[in-house]
Every structure is written in C-alpha cells, then in structure tokens.
Amino acid sequence: MWPGLVQTAKEGGVDVIESYVFWNGHELSPGKYNFEGRYDLVKFVKIVQQAGMYMILRIGPFVAAEWNFGGVPVWLHYVPGTVFRSDNEPFKHYMQNFTTFIVNLMKQEKLFAPQGEDPISQDNELVYIIQIIENEYGYYESYYGDGAKRYVTWAAKMAVSQNIGVPWIMCQQDDAPDPVINTCNSFYCDQFTPNSPNKPKIWTENWPGWFKTFGARDPHRPAEDVAFSVARFFQKGGSVHNYYMYHGGTNFGRTSGGPFITTSYDYEAPIDEYGKVFYFSWYLTVSVFSARQPELKYLMDSLLGLPRLPKWGHLKELHRAIKLSEHALLKSEPTTLSLGPSLEADVYDDGSGVCAAFLSNLDDKIDKNVVFRNVSYHLPAWSVSILPDCKNVAFNTAKASVVEMVPEELQPSVTSPSKGLKGLKWDIFMENAGIWGVSDFTKNGFVDHINITKDTTDYLWYTTSIIIGENEEFLKKASRPVLLIESKGHALHAFVNQELQGSASGNGSHSPFKFENPISLKAGKNEIALLSMTVGLQNAGGLYEWVGAGLTSVKIEGLNNGTVDLSMSKWTYKIGLQGEHLGIYKPDGLNGVNWVSTSEPPRNQPLTWYKVVVDPPSGDEPVGLDMIHMGKGLAWLNGEEIGRYWPIKSSKHDKCVDECDYRGKFFPDKCLTGCGEPSQRWYHVPRSWFKPSGNILVIFEEKGGDPTKITFSKRKTSSLCSNIGEDFPMVDQGKAAAHLKCPKNTLISNVKFASFGNPSGRCGSYSKGDCHDPNSTSTVEKACLGKNECSIELTEEKFDKGLRPGAATTEKLAIEAVCT
Ligand code: GAL
Numbered sequence: 072m073w074p075g076l077v078q079t080a081k082e083g084g085v086d087v088i089e090s091y092v093f094w095n096g097h098e099l100s101p102g103k104y105n106f107e108g109r110y111d112l113v114k115f116v117k118i119v120q121q122a123g124m125y126m127i128l129r130i131g132p133f134v135a136a137e138w139n140f141g142g143v144p145v146w147l148h149y150v151p152g153t154v155f156r157s158d159n160e161p162f163k164h165y166m167q168n169f170t171t172f173i174v175n176l177m178k179q180e181k182l183f184a185p186q187g188e189d190p191i192s193q194d195n196e197l198v199y200i201i202q203i204i205e206n207e208y209g210y211y212e213s214y215y216g217d218g219a220k221r222y223v224t225w226a227a228k229m230a231v232s233q234n235i236g237v238p239w240i241m242c243q244q245d246d247a248p249d250p251v252i253n254t255c256n257s258f259y260c261d262q263f264t265p266n267s268p269n270k271p272k273i274w275t276e277n278w279p280g281w282f283k284t285f286g287a288r289d290p291h292r293p294a295e296d297v298a299f300s301v302a303r304f305f306q307k308g309g310s311v312h313n314y315y316m317y318h319g320g321t322n323f324g325r326t327s328g329g330p331f332i333t334t335s336y337d338y339e340a341p342i343d344e345y346g347k348v349f350y351f352s353w354y355l356t357v358s359v360f361s362a363r364q365p366e367l368k369y370l371m372d373s374l375l376g377l378p379r380l381p382k383w384g385h386l387k388e389l390h391r392a393i394k395l396s397e398h399a400l401l402k403s404e405p406t407t408l409s410l411g412p413s414l415e416a417d418v419y420d421d422g423s424g425v426c427a428a429f430l431s432n433l434d435d436k437i438d439k440n441v442v443f444r445n446v447s448y449h450l451p452a453w454s455v456s457i458l459p460d461c462k463n464v465a466f467n468t469a470k471a472s473v474v475e476m477v478p479e480e481l482q483p484s485v486t487s488p489s490k491g492l493k494g495l496k497w498d499i500f501m502e503n504a505g506i507w508g509v510s511d512f513t514k515n516g517f518v519d520h521i522n523i524t525k526d527t528t529d530y531l532w533y534t535t536s537i538i539i540g541e542n543e544e545f546l547k548k549a550s551r552p553v554l555l556i557e558s559k560g561h562a563l564h565a566f567v568n569q570e571l572q573g574s575a576s577g578n579g580s581h582s583p584f585k586f587e588n589p590i591s592l593k594a595g596k597n598e599i600a601l602l603s604m605t606v607g608l609q610n611a612g613g614l615y616e617w618v619g620a621g622l623t624s625v626k627i628e629g630l631n632n633g634t635v636d637l638s639m640s641k642w643t644y645k646i647g648l649q650g651e652h653l654g655i656y657k658p659d660g661l662n663g664v665n666w667v668s669t670s671e672p673p674r675n676q677p678l679t680w681y682k683v684v685v686d687p688p689s690g691d692e693p694v695g696l697d698m699i700h701m702g703k704g705l706a707w708l709n710g711e712e713i714g715r716y717w718p719i720k721s722s723k724h725d726k727c728v729d730e731c732d733y734r735g736k737f738f739p740d741k742c743l744t745g746c747g748e749p750s751q752r753w754y755h756v757p758r759s760w761f762k763p764s765g766n767i768l769v770i771f772e773e774k775g776g777d778p779t780k781i782t783f784s785k786r787k788t789s790s791l792c793s794n795i796g797e798d799f800p801m802v803d804q805g806k807a808a809a810h811l812k813c814p815k816n817t818l819i820s821n822v823k824f825a826s827f828g829n830p831s832g833r834c835g836s837y838s839k840g841d842c843h844d845p846n847s848t849s850t851v852e853k854a855c856l857g858k859n860e861c862s863i864e865l866t867e868e869k870f871d872k873g874l875r876p877g878a879a880t881t882e883k884l885a886i887e888a889v890c891t
Contacts, residue, residue, distance in 0.1 A: 072346045072757065073115055076318050077122045079342050083383050084390025088119045089127035089275070089313045091134045094169055095144040096326070101165070104172070109323075112173075113180050120182070127275075127313065128177070129203040132169050137282045137332040139325065141610040145526045148616045155616050156208060158218030158225065167229050170204070174233045183235045201311075203275065204230040207243040207256060207611075214613025220246075227251040242275045256315070258292075258737050261303035272308055276315035277301065279382065280339025281739040284331040285606065285750050286578050286719045288743035291339055293733035294382040295454070298389045298468035300737075302455035305393055306417045306429035308405055314386075318342035321755040324712030325529065325705075329607025330561040330582045330620075333751040334714035341383040345693035345755060345786040380834075392466035395459035399427035410441040414450070418461065426461035435735035453734035469733065470796065492768075493779045498666035498682040499673065500650060504566040505534045505600030507649040516639050520559075520603050520621030528647035529705075529715070533601040533622055535640045541594045543631055551589035552629035558603065559583050560620040562703075564677065564774055566600040567591060571677045574703075574774055576606070576719075582620065590627075599637070601625070602773070606715065648771065650680045656707040656769040675775035677702075682769050685783075687761035692785040694761075695753030701776030707769045711760045716751075723747025730832060753784055792834035794885040795865065812860035813890030819858055820891040825851040827870040830885040837885045844871040851886055 077088060096110050106112055119126050133156055134142035143155055153161040177183060205226050212219035223241075227248045230239040240252040245266055247253035255263035256276035265272055279297045281290035297314075304312055319338035327334055337344035393400075396419070403421040410416050413434040420426040432439050432450035439450050448456060454469035511523075520531050545552055554565060554572065560582025565572045573588035603622060609615040628634045654660030661682070672681055688694050696706060698716040706713040723746050731742035770778060793809040813819055824830075825847040829840030844850075850869050855861035863869065865884055872882065 072759075073118045074122075076342060076346055077118050077124065079383075080317055081122050081124060083317075083341060083387045084394070085124070085314075085317065087125040087127055087311070087313070089129060089315075090115065091129045091136055091138075091142065092131060092173055093134065093136075093138060093142050093326075094132040095138075095140060095142055097173075098144055098169055100144075100146055101150075106176075113176065113182075116177070116180070116182055126182075127201045127203065128173075129206070129275075130170050130173050131203075131206060132166050133208075134206055135328075135611040137328045137336065138322065138610055139328045140526070140608040141328065141615065143616070145521075145608070149525060154215075154614070156205070156211070156222065157215045158221040163222075163225060163229075166226075170229065171233065174202075174235060178235070183237060201238055201240055201273075202230070202235065203240050203242065204251070205241050205244065208241070209243045209245055211613040224248055240273060240275065259300045259303065260309070261300070261307040271310040272304075273311040274304055274309060275313050277304075277312060278338075279314050279316070279341060279386075280337075282319075282338055283333045283335060283750055284329070284579055285333055285717050286331065286576070286721060287750055288721045288725055288727060289745040289748075289750070290739050291731055291742045291744060292737050293731050293742070294385040295469045295733035296737050297382065298385055298466075299453055299455055299733075301386070301389060302393075302429060302457060302466075302468050303431060305396075305400065306405065306415075306431060306455060314341065316340040318346065320344055320346065321714070323714050323755075325526075325607070325715065327607040327715070328610030329580070330577065330605065330609065331580065332607050332610070334716075334754060335751050339379070339382070341379055341386055343379045343786075345695070388466055389457075389468065392457040392459060395465055396427035396457060399425045399459070405429075408443075410443060411439070414439055414441050416441075416443050420461065428458040428461045429455055430458065431455040492683055492685065492781050494670070495683050495685070497669050497672040497778070499669060500655065500664045500666050500680040500682075501676075502648050502650060502678040502680070504569045504571075504602075504678055505532055505598060506643055506645045508645075508652075510534075510643045511646050513641055513643045515641050517622050517642065518644065519619040520605060521608065521619055523621075523644065524605070524646050526605065526608060528651055529604045529606065530647050530651070531603045531621065532645040533603055533625075534643045534645070535599050535625075535637055537592070537597050537599060537627065537635070537637065537640075539592050539594050539597060540631070543592075543594070545592075545629055546594060550629065552592055552627050554586065554588055554590045554599075555624070555626040555628055555634075556586035556601065556622060557583070557624040558586070558620070558622050559618075561606040562604040563622075564602045564604075565590070566598075566602070566677075568593070568598050569600075571774060582618075592627075599625075604773075606717070650771060655680060655682075656705075656771070657710040658767070661767065672778050674777045674779075677772070677774045679772050679775075680769065681772065681778045682767060683778075685766050685768050686764055687758075687766060688783040688785060690785065691758065694756045694758060695784045695786060696756055697753055697782045697784045698776075699749060699752050700780035701770070701778065702772055702774035704770060704772045706754060706771075708756050708760050709762065709766055711757075713754050713756055716754050718749035718752055720747055720749050721745060729836075756783070791890065792837070792885070792887045794830075794834070794837075794883060796881050796883045807865045808862045809865075809884055809886055810860070810862040811855060811886065811888055817859070817890040819855045819861065819888050821889040822848055822851050822855060822886065823889055824848075824885065824887040827865070827884045828882055830883060832885075834887060837887060842882070846871070847884070851888075855888060 097105055099105050116126055131142050136142060147153055147165055150161045153159060155162055238252055240254050241247040242254050242256045244253045252270045252273060253266050254273040254275040258278055260274040277300060280292050283289060301312055316338040317340055319336035319340050321344055322334050322336050335344055399419040402425055403419050405417040405419050408416040413432060415431050416428055418428045430441060430443055430448055430450060432452055432454055435453050438452050441448050441450055450456060451469035454467055456464045456467045459465050524531050560577050562576035563586055564574045565586060567590050572590045575584050575586035577584040605620050609618045625637045626634050653663035655663045666682060696713060699718050701716060703717040706716055725746045727744050727746035728742050791811050793811055795807055795809045824837045826839045827844040827847045828842035830837050831840055832838050851863055854863045
C-alpha cells in the first residue's frame with residue numbers, strides 16, 4: 072500500500088514524509104535484525120524518494136507512538152542493570168548500536184545527500200533532510216535526576232558524531248544542545264521559539280486527530296482547527312510543519328502500545344486507516360472552485376489512497392496557499408500589525424514587491440471585519456486568511472472544503488460471506504482453563520506478569536486451589552461467596568472448576584483494576600484459574616518500563632471464617648496458551664492439535680480456537696473484519712496477525728457531541744462521539760493477505776462470542792456531499808457552485824438531502840435550519856438526477872435569496888447525493 076499512500080500525500084500537497092523507526096520491530100534480539108515485509112525501511116524510503124519527496128526519519132530509538140513499549144525492545148529491559156532513557160551504560164550502548172546501524176543502512180543506500188566525497192548522482196537525489204533523536208524527553212527529565220541532562224548531552228553528541236551532514240533535531244527538548252535543533256509537538260505551535268535564533272522554527276507533531284483506546288470514546292478534531300493551527304504557525308515564522316499522523320494505519324498483531332490502544336491507528340488523519348478504496352468501483356471527482364481556478368480541482372480518480380474528506384481536501388488547499396506565499400515567506404521575517412482586539416496581521420514584505428500576509432481572528436466566537444491595506448476582509452471567528460500577494464485571499468481556514476463522503480463506517484459486503492460465516496465447516500480446539508501440559512513454576516505468592524511473559528504472549532495463568540468444607544454455610548443457602556481480586560493490569564478472566572465466573576479490566580490508560588464477582592464453589596477441592604492479560608505495554612511516561620502488570624491480591628469473601636486471603640497461597644503458573652505455543656494459527660502449525668470439525672460452532676464458549684476456510688470478499692474495496700458479536704481475543708488470516716480484537720463499549724453515560732465547534736482551543740476530549748458504542752468494531756485485513764480461495768481464518772476467543780456472525784465488511788463510499796457557502800469563492804471572479812461527480816459508469820440516483828438556507832450537521836446527517844428554501848431538493852434534482860456529474864450555482868434564479876432579510880450570516884447549500 073505504500074506507493075498509493077505516498078502518492079495520496081503528495082496529491083494532498085505534502086512534500087516530506089516523516090516516519091518513526093520501530094526499534095523493537097527491527098532488532099528482535101541483540102544483533103538480530105529484521106527488515107522484512109512491513110519492516111523494509113529501505114524500500115519505504117525509496118518509495119518516498121521515487122515520489123520526489125523528502126524524508127524525515129525519527130530513529131528514536133524511544134518513540135512513544137502508542138506503540139508497544141514505546142518502541143524499545145522488551146529484551147533490553149531484561150539486560151541486567153538497564154534503565155531506559157537515562158545516563159545508563161547498557162541503555163546507551165544498545166541505543167548507540169541501533170542508531171548507528173540505521174544510519175549506516177541509509178548511508179549504504181546513499182540516501183543522505185551529503186555523503187562525504189561521494190558525488191550525488193542524478194538518480195540518487197537528496198532524501199533525508201532531518202533525522203530525529205530521542206522524543207519528548209523534556210517532559211520526563213525530572214524522573215531521571217541529574218543523569219537526565221548528561222543523557223541528553225550524550226544523545227546529542229552521539230547523533231551528531233554520526234556525521235551524516237543533515238541536521239539532527241530533538242522534539243520538546245528546550246535545552247537541546249547545539250547544533251541539535253529543538254522542535255515543538257502540540258496542537259498549536261505558533262508561539263513556539265527554538266532555543267537559538269540560528270535555529271529554524273520546526274513543528275514535528277501537529278495532531279490532526281487523536282488515537283483511540285479500547286473502552287473509550289472516539290475523538291475528532293475539526294479540519295478547520297487543524298488548518299487554523301498550521302496557518303498560524305506559518306503566520307508566525309514557522310519553517311517546517313509535520314502532521315502526526317497524516318496516515319496512521321493499523322497496528323497489526325500485538326504492536327499497539329498502551330495499555331489498551333486499539334489496533335486501529337486511524338487517528339482521524341487526512342488519509343484514512345484503510346488507505347485505499349477508490350480504484351475500480353468507487354471514486355469521486357470534486358471541483359470546488361471550478362468557475363474560478365481549474366488548478367484547484369482535485370481529481371480523486373487519479374488517486375490510490377483514501378483521503379478523508381473534508382480534512383484531506385481542506386489541508387490540500389491550505390498547502391497550496393502556503394506554497395503560493397513561499398517566495399515571500401523565504402525572503403523576510405514577518406512583521407506583526409494589530410488590526411483590533413484578537414485581530415492580527417503578519418506581513419512578509421521585504422520591500423522588493425514580493426509580499427504575503429496572514430490575517431487572523433483569534434476570537435473563538437465572533438466573526439469580524441478588518442481593514443488591511445485599505446481593503447476590507449471578513450474574518451470568521453478562530454480563522455486565518457492567507458493572502459499570497461497581500462491582496463487576494465487564497466484561503467481561509469474556517470471555510471472548510473465542501474466535499475465529504477459517507478460513511479465513515481464499513482458496510483457489510485453484498486456477496487458472500489455477507490451473512491456472516493454461517494453454513495461453513497468449522498474446526499474447533501478448546502484450551503484448558505488453567506495449566507496445560509507441564510506447569511512453568513510454582514511460587515507462594517504472586518509474580519509480575521510482564522517479568523514472566525517478557526511480552527512473548529498476552530497471557531499468563533495464575534492457578535491455585537481451595538478446599539471447601541461441607542459445613543460451609545453458603546452451601547446450604549442460596550448465597551455465593553465473592554471472589555475479590557486486585558491487579559496492576561491489564562485484564563483478567565476468572566475461572567473456577569473450568570467455568571468462567573467473570574472478567575475485569577482497567578479502563579482508559581488506567582490499568583490497575585479490581586474484580587468482584589460471586590463465584591460457584593463446591594464442597595471439596597476447587598480449582599481457581601485466573602487468566603491475566605496484557606493489552607499493549609506502556610508506551611510513554613517517566614520510567615515507564617518499570618510499570619508492571621498482573622495480580623496483587625486474591626481473596627474470597629463469605630466463608631464461615633469470613634474472608635480468606637489466597638494471596639500468599641501456592642500459585643502455579645503457565646505462560647501463554649497451548650494454541651499459541653503450538654502456533655496453530657500459522658500455516659505450518661495448523662495441524663499441531665486435533666481440531667474437532669462441526670458445522671455448528673459453539674457460541675458463548677470461552678477459551679475457544681475457531682478455524683474456518685473463507686473466500687475473499689468480492690471486489691477490491693478494503694476489508695475489515697466485523698467482530699461486534701465476539702468477546703475478546705486474537706485473529707489471524709493465513710498466518711498474518713490481524714491483531715487483538717475487543718468490541719468493548721465506552722460508557723453510554725459519558726458525554727458525546729453531535730457536532731464539533733471548530734472554534735476555540737482544541738484538546739483530545741473536546742469532541743468525542745460513540746458513547747455506548749464499541750471503541751473498535753472493525754479490524755483491517757489488508758487485501759494482499761487474501762488468496763483467491765482457501766483462506767484460513769483463525770480466531771482465539773477468550774470469553775465467548777458468536778463466530779457465525781463474524782462478517783467481512785467493505786470500506787466504501789455510498790454518498791457524496793457538498794456543503795458550500797455563498798461566500799465561496801472569496802475572490803470575486805466566478806460564482807459559488809456546488810459540483811458533484813459520481814464514479815465512472817454511475818449516475819446520481821437520489822438526492823438524499825438538499826437545503827439552501829442555514830443547514831447544519833455533517834455529511835450523512837445534515838439537517839435543515841430555521842431558514843430553508845423549500846425548492847432546494849427539486850432544484851438539485853433537476854440539475855443532477857440521472858447525470859454522472861452536475862453543478863449548481865448559488866444564483867438568484869435558482870434559489871430564494873430573500874429568505875432571511877438582513878440576516879448576518881450568508882446562506883449555504885448542503886447536498887447529499889447517492890451514486891448508483
Ligand atoms: C506525542 C508522541 C507521539 C505520540 C503522540 C500522541 O507526545 O511523541 O509518539 O505518542 O504524542 O499520539
């Protein structure tokens with residue numbers, strides 16, 4: 072998918088790709104490197120190079136990134152005496168080794184521009200412009216005492232001594248030693264200044280959305296606010312700006328960090344998680360300012376990636392406006408003028424006639440009119456207008472692009488296996504609820520989960536037994552004793568005598584939790600088997616590698632003697648599951664157990680492996696596995712790790728928004744949706760993992776679900792939307808027009824919504840306002856029905872403009888149309 076994604080970024084007006092390097096993905100054990108498949112770093116960089124783009128490489132080696140253990144290999148935590156990210160010999164040794172290894176790899180491939188005496192040949196153009204060492208260490212220095220400063224100085228020196236001829240930078244490190252450049256990571260960086268006037272102002276992470284955690288709501292950042300932040304940065308002398316993420320994709324397998332980060336790392340980024348959709352069946356062509364500037368048309372039928380609209384399109388226009396101003400931006404520093412309260416102009420004018428200006432309204436509620444160089448401009452609240460010639464507005468951040476698509480969600484596929492995986496032949500294998508095979512060890516008391524599994528698996532069994540006397544009162548009554556468990560994290564299923572009694576987990580990023588559930592005990596010996604689980608290792612924070620997981624207390628309440636504490640009992644441990652151990656999800660391990668065949672796979676049965684042969688879903692759209700009817704577990708297709716699934720819901724009592732006001736400072740909890748919904752329902756299965764037939768889907772279900780209801784869903788666009796204001800375009804020539812174009816060989820079959828007036832809402836859920844021209848739908852239908860493409864100008868003849876005499880705001884036209 073890489074070439075398509077890089078191309079879509081380029082089409083979006085991006086000219087540099089920044090990427091992390093994941094140390095734990097590349098160095099599997101000391102000195103044993105992996106650059107295969109998705110870890111082929113050189114291949115990725117060369118794709119960027121071939122696209123004629125630059126590269127910023129974030130070697131880390133610590134990265135955070137919601138990636139398991141922040142990117143640092145788990146084995147390093149177990150090298151005696153190691154403390155991560157500090158003035159610590161083993162850590163520095165391995166960090167230097169890895170950094171040097173990556174730098175040398177890039178050098179061998181001649182990917183740095185200035186490589187000593189080497190002439191730079193034509194086909195070997197400059198790729199790297201910047202390398203990044205460490206990441207946001209500044210936030211956590213206080214955890215590391217005096218050694219922190221020594222570590223920063225060492226890291227900078229070690230990096231610079233690699234002698235690669237391109238600058239090194241450190242994010243969020245105010246005291247980055249020269250010549251290393253300190254940079255900003257935030258939702259806004261206009262006010263940031265580097266620690267020396269000789270250093271450029273660089274923004275390494277602008278978060279255009281946010282990540283998701285299992286059990287939490289879904290965050291959104293409006294495109295208008297992202298554009299506002301970027302425009303403000305260039306208004307205030309910024310030189311390099313990077314979106315984190317522009318495409319986040321999927322963290323397959325167990326690579327998500329956490330705890331509790333979902334496998335979807337969509338991030339509501341300008342390119343969606345599924346990456347690719349438009350070729351063959353669906354693609355959409357949009358022109359926004361067609362009457363005015365043909366170059367502003369973005370033809371998405373040439374694209375291979377899946378741009379998220381309106382974000383991708385809005386930022387593309389922003390990038391274009393900034394590039395139009397480049398000549399002036401590079402010639403001088405900006406001069407700031409006040410245009411009134413919360414109103415600011417910054418002018419790049421060196422007197423040579425080359426001039427660009429940014430006009431901003433920082434008020435988060437009130438639209439304003441300003442006069443700049445004798446011309447009056449309308450500035451919506453919380454917006455920036457870019458004037459590449461100091462006269463004409465090329466872009467305003469609040470006037471978001473007018474084209475969107477629905478749905479954000481996946482649709483069940485229309486052909487097999489749309490009805491789920493019913494009627495297929497299943498193979499079943501059940502895990503033992505407790506120790507399988509020979510136990511690993513016994514101990515009086517508890518061990519730390521991660522210290523034992525070393526993250527080779529999510530699972531660790533803690534088992535013990537208890538003898539219940541026949542004279543226990545509860546046996547005579549209908550009451551049941553209560554099992555009380557405390558754990559450092561992350562999740563747990565409790566079994567007694569092979570029966571699941573209940574489950575518990577931490578929530579959000581808070582991993583410690585308590586379990587409290589009545590349990591069924593019988594007279595005599597009772598086997599207690601507790602399956603403790605990690606759900607992605609901590610990926611950031613001071614001394615984060617020491618945050619453990621696993622049980623700390625187990626008690627049973629309601630016995631004749633009151634509460635019995637089992638914490639110091641003899642516990643028998645087993646690492647991982649038998650199926651994992653035998654690799655029964657891998658093509659060469661499938662026959663490792665005796666599967667039981669059935670056409671009626673068991674439902675709601677814990678600890679069950681399911682195997683089924685499936686056909687690929689028809690067509691070419693991206694595919695997601697719909698796991699809403701399952702409990703929690705792991706999934707593989709043809710041995711490739713889809714990853715952890717867990718359709719755990721966020722609380723329906725939390726606060727969610729219908730619409731997000733772009734105005735005012737953004738923060739991750741500002742605009743949340745999906746209250747009471749699963750945080751992640753669909754799990755991306757790349758098309759390339761499917762064979763034409765005979766695909767083997769393996770699921771390990773921990774607590775019980777209905778596998779016959781699993782479906783492959785397809786990511787497709789069902790409608791197009793256009794939402795345009797009368798004040799588009801802002802420059803006088805041409806008229807504002809909505810322009811819709813369906814994919815090839817399809818026609819506009821239905822106008823689901825049309826309103827000229829003050830409609831509100833988003834694509835897919837528009838609603839009429841108190842001002843609405845009743846002829847809107849018929850006007851749009853007349854212009855569009857049965858056509859492949861249509862445009863509707865916002866003229867007097869077409870629409871009733873006298874709807875709200877004297878109204879302060881301009882009318883808008885919102886349309887949602889269906890192509891079939
Ligand atoms: C930053 C960090 C990134 C990522 C981001 C949140 O602080 O550098 O790696 O974790 O936060 O998505």
